[in-house]
Amino acid sequence: xxxxxxxxxxxxxxxxxxxxxxxxxxxxxxxxxxxxxxxxxxxxxxxxxxxxxxxxxxxxxxxxxxxxxxxxxxxxxxxxxxxxxxxxxxxxxxxxxxxxxxxxxxxxxxxxxxxxxxxxxxxxxxxxxxxxxxxxxxxxxxxxxxxxxxxxxxxxxxxxxxxxxxxxxxxxxxxxxxxxxxxxxxxxxxxxxxxxxxxxxxxxxxxxxxxxxxxxxxxxxxxxxxxxxxxxxxxxxxxxxxxxxxxxxxxxxxxxxxxxxxxxxxxxxxxxxxxxxxxxxxxxxxxxxxxxxxxxxxxxxxxxxxxxxxxxxxxxxxxxxxxxxxxxxxxxxxxxxxxxxxxxxxxxxxxxxxxxxxxxxxxxxxxxxxxxxxxxxxxxxxxxxxxxxxxxxxxxxxxxxxxxxxxxxxxxxxxxxxxxxxxxxxxxxxxxxxxxxxxxxxxxxxxxxxxxxx
Numbered sequence: 001x002x003x004x005x006x007x008x009x010x011x012x013x014x015x016x017x018x019x020x021x022x023x024x025x026x027x028x029x030x031x032x033x034x035x036x037x038x039x040x041x042x043x044x045x046x047x048x049x050x051x052x053x054x055x056x057x058x059x060x061x062x063x064x065x066x067x068x069x070x071x072x073x074x075x076x077x078x079x080x081x082x083x084x085x086x087x088x089x090x091x092x093x094x095x096x097x098x099x100x101x102x103x104x105x106x107x108x109x110x111x112x113x114x115x116x117x118x119x120x121x122x123x124x125x126x127x128x129x130x131x132x133x134x135x136x137x138x139x140x141x142x143x144x145x146x147x148x149x150x151x152x153x154x155x156x157x158x159x160x161x162x163x164x165x166x167x168x169x170x171x172x173x174x175x176x177x178x179x180x181x182x183x184x185x186x187x188x189x190x191x192x193x194x195x196x197x198x199x200x201x202x203x204x205x206x207x208x209x210x211x212x213x214x215x216x217x218x219x220x221x222x223x224x225x226x227x228x229x230x231x232x233x234x235x236x237x238x239x240x241x242x243x244x245x246x247x248x249x250x251x252x253x254x255x256x257x258x259x260x261x262x263x264x265x266x267x268x269x270x271x272x273x274x275x276x277x278x279x280x281x282x283x284x285x286x287x288x289x290x291x292x293x294x295x296x297x298x299x300x301x302x303x304x305x306x307x308x309x310x311x312x313x314x315x316x317x318x319x320x321x322x323x324x325x326x327x328x329x330x331x332x333x334x335x336x337x338x339x340x341x342x343x344x345x346x347x348x349x350x351x352x353x354x355x356x357x358x359x360x361x362x363x364x365x366x367x368x369x370x371x372x373x374x375x376x377x378x379x380x381x382x383x384x385x386x387x388x389x390x391x392x393x394x395x396x397x398x399x400x401x402x403x404x405x406x407x408x409x410x411x412x413x414x415x416x417x418x419x420x421x422x423x424x425x426x427x428x429x430x431x432x433x434x435x436x437x438x439x440x441x442x443x444x445x446x447x448x449x450x451x452x453x454x
Contacts, residue, residue, distance in 0.1 A: 014045035025058045034101045036119040053090035080110040132191040137206040139182045145218045146175045174214050238388040245392045250440045253447040254293040297450040320430030326438040365398025375448050
C-alpha cells in the first residue's frame with residue numbers, strides 16, 4: 001500500500017469491499033483465509049499492478065477475468081488441486097495453500113515453486129522486483145538523457161548562443177538533482193540500484209513515458225542542437241547522392257554517421273566506387289547492423305524473416321538467391337507503405353493504382369515521388385539532411401522497372417531489372433553489387449517509413 005501511494009499509476013485498484021459483505025462471502029464458501037489477504041481485499045477489492053499483474057477478488061469483474069471464482073473454476077478444470085485458491089494471475093500464478101494458509105507460487109502444471117509466510121513476503125519477493133525495475137528504468141533514463149545531452153552539447157557547442165548555453169547548464173543541474181533524488185528514494189525504500197541490466201529499448205520507452213519535465217525539455221534541447229548541427233551535412237549528403245546516383249548507389253541510411261564522410265573523402269581519388277561500397281563502407285558488420293535496425297520497426301514484422309534470409313544469403317555470397325528474394329520485397333514494401341497513406345488526393349491514388357497495375361518505370365517513379373512528398377509533408381521536423389536523402393529514391397526505384405531488353409542491354413554488373421529477374425529473362429544478375437544496392441534501397445524505404453510512424 002505504501003508503494004501504491006508513491007506510484008498510483010502502477011496500482012489500479014477496483015475500490016473497497018464492505019466488511020459484512022466479505023465476511024458473508026467467506027462463510028458461504030467455507031473459507032478460512034489469511035487475515036492480510038482479507039484486509040487487502042477490504043481496502044482495494046483487488047485490481048491491476050504493473051500493467052501485467054492482477055489481484056483477484058471475490059467481487060472482481062468476471063467479464064475482465066478479475067473475479068476469484070471464475071478464474072479458480074477454470075484452473076480447477078485444468079488440473080489445479082482444490083487445496084489452492086488463486087488470488088493473483090499475470091506473469092505467474094499465486095495462491096493461498098488452504099491446508100495451512102501459506103502463500104505459494106505455482107508453475108504451469110500447478111506445482112509449487114516458491115513459498116511465502118505472509119502477503120508482504122510474497123509481494124516483496126515476487127512482485128516488487130517489477131516495482132524496483134520501474135525505479136531503475138527511470139534512473140537509467142535520467143542518466144541516459146543527461147549523457148546524451150552532454151555528448152550532443154560538446155558536438156554542437158559552437159552553434160549555441162549564450163542564452164542557450166545557460167539553458168543547457170540549468171537543465172543539466174536539474175537533471176543532476178533528479179538523479180540524486182531518485183537514488184535517495186531508492187535507498188530509503190530498500191531498492192537496489194541495478195537489480196537488472198536494462199536494454200536500450202526499455203530505457204528509451206522509459207524516457208518516452210516519463211512525466212518528468214526535465215526529460216521532455218532535454219529532448220527538445222537535443223532536437224534543437226541535432227537539427228542545427230546536422231543540417232550542415234545536408235549539402236554534403238546531397239552532393240554525394242547526386243554523384244552516386246548514376247552508378248545506382250545510395251548512402252547507408254539507418255547507420256549513416258559522420259565518419260562515413262571521412263571514408264568517402266578518402267576514396268575521392270579512387271574511381272572504383274563499387275569496390276569502395278563492397279569492401280570499405282558496407283562491410284558484413286555494417287550489413288548485420290542494418291538488418292538489426294529493420295527488426296526494430298513493427299511494420300517490417302511480416303516481411304522480416306524473408307529479409308533476414310535474403311541478407312544471410314548475401315553475407316554467404318549467394319547473390320542470385322539474395323537478389324531474387326530482395327527484389328519483390330521492395331515492391332511489397334512500397335505497396336504496404338503507399339496503401340497506408342490515408343491523406344492522398346484522388347489523383348495521387350489513381351497514379352499509385354496505375355503504378356502497380358502496369359509496373360512501368362514512369363508510373364513507379366511517380367508513385368515513389370508521391371510517397372517521398374508525403375513523407376516530407378507528414379514529418380514536420382524532418383531534418384534538411386534527411387530530406388535530401390529522398391531526392392534520389394524515385395529515380396532509383398523507377399530504374400528497377402525499366403523494360404528489360406536482353407539483346408541490347410549492358411552486362412548485369414551495370415543494371416538490374418524487376419521485369420527481367422521476376423520473369424526469368426535476365427540470367428546473370430547474381431552479383432554482390434546488385435545485391436548490396438537492393439539492401440541499401442530497402443534500408444532507405446524502411447528508415448523513412450519508420451521515421452514517419454514514430
